[in-house]
Amino acid sequence: MTRKTTGSAKTESLHRRILSEVEGNIVSGRWPPGYRLPSEFEFTATYGCSRMTVNKVLTQLSAAGLIERRRRTGSFVALPRSEAAILELHDIRTEVQALDQPYRFEIVGRSIRKAAGHDLVLLGVPEGTRLLSINTRHHAGEHPFCYEERLMNLATVPEAEHESFEETSPGAWLVAKIPWTRAEHHIRAAEADDGLARQLDLKPGAACLVIERRTWRSESPVTFVKLAYPANAHQLVARFSPEQS
Amino acid sequence: MTRKTTGSAKTESLHRRILSEVEGNIVSGRWPPGYRLPSEFEFTATYGCSRMTVNKVLTQLSAAGLIERRRRTGSFVALPRSEAAILELHDIRTEVQALDQPYRFEIVGRSIRKAAGHDLVLLGVPEGTRLLSINTRHHAGEHPFCYEERLMNLATVPEAEHESFEETSPGAWLVAKIPWTRAEHHIRAAEADDGLARQLDLKPGAACLVIERRTWRSESPVTFVKLAYPANAHQLVARFSPEQS
DNA sequence: AAGTGGTCTAGACCACAAA
């Protein structure tokens, strides 16, 4: 079955087309984590191309961490990436337990509103989009460890509206539920204002590490979160290489 | 010229061997930025393999940003990567000028010592390694913007010993001079102690953003630096995607 | 034993940009 080299596609190369289609199936959730992809041979039949071309795509997806490949058994959609690979942290439960402290969290505020004013900047959604606002306090033992203010875009994550977040904190729930495709962090130091000082049991003016994170799922804003840690409670660790072998 | 598939190499695949050799030439500086690599055809002759194999390696190096490829003209070693691609910041001059402020820096301390005690932990060098210690204060206009304490490993960067750092700050000098292969950041908030408060013209106890960075050049420690910014002066921005298309 | 991915070949045509 020979394929015309300059086939029907406009100008996009074949392996790029295959890549974006497979990628789409994964980030959309049609192929959930653990799903077994077609074998290389099946792909060649689907796209009428040679195995090398398919292999190039799958090798690339594997390098990017979207799939895992095992001989004899096939290729599988990888578990949702933790951000840990790039910026190590962010499952607060794990952070606290790594300190050998008991972890708990409490929801200290919850409301639904329509996006307006500052929300539009924070999340980048159109005016009137329904948002879920949740404030959470995380504890390590008896001490406040982190205060979290979160906005979720109910247009992207409608399931959140009827989730109680009693078992799982909003952050952990989202990570498990929503494959993200892009994230942006702003990291700074700040002095606690009166409200934050009360939440974290600090003196007003105490130094805090503040992390603001926006997350997208293929161009749709998912969540905006502001995490505030007492200066001594936390540090970020990031390891980089210019390449990933 | 057919090549034995299971050739002389022990177990390493051919394209990995080519990759690591080319990579070695680049990070060692034997092939400096701008150097024109052999063409794919020349590589096939050197390694006695097919063009696809060479192409795989060069495509990978290009994706990693180590080289740039242009049709008809060839493949070239890329300019030293700024860390900006991953964690946007770190040329302090650029940061300050982005704020539309005049930039200047002053060296406020310089000494050479043999590594001992805490140095061994910070840099990970053997006891007795000669280190250059340089403290620098960076200004935006008339205000202190950042206080920098830096250790350089003279075993890895001997040129630093006779560099005055009058024209170029130690950080900018290193980035331009030394291709790094690995970096590790620790980011936290802290309250200024008396010494730091004096350097940054703050009240003791004021909140600061502290960034500690270690950098390696192929397993050799290059530098340890601690950057302290007044809380309002600076924030880190990091953008991530789970993959790099 | 069989099915999967890992790697490699020896070609081929095309697009592009410099000479």
Add this chain to the structure above:
DNA sequence: TTGTGGTCTAGACCACTTG
């Protein structure tokens, strides 16, 4: 016009792992 990279093919053999 020509040399370079970009892409693709239709095979091939191997290693691994599960049944």
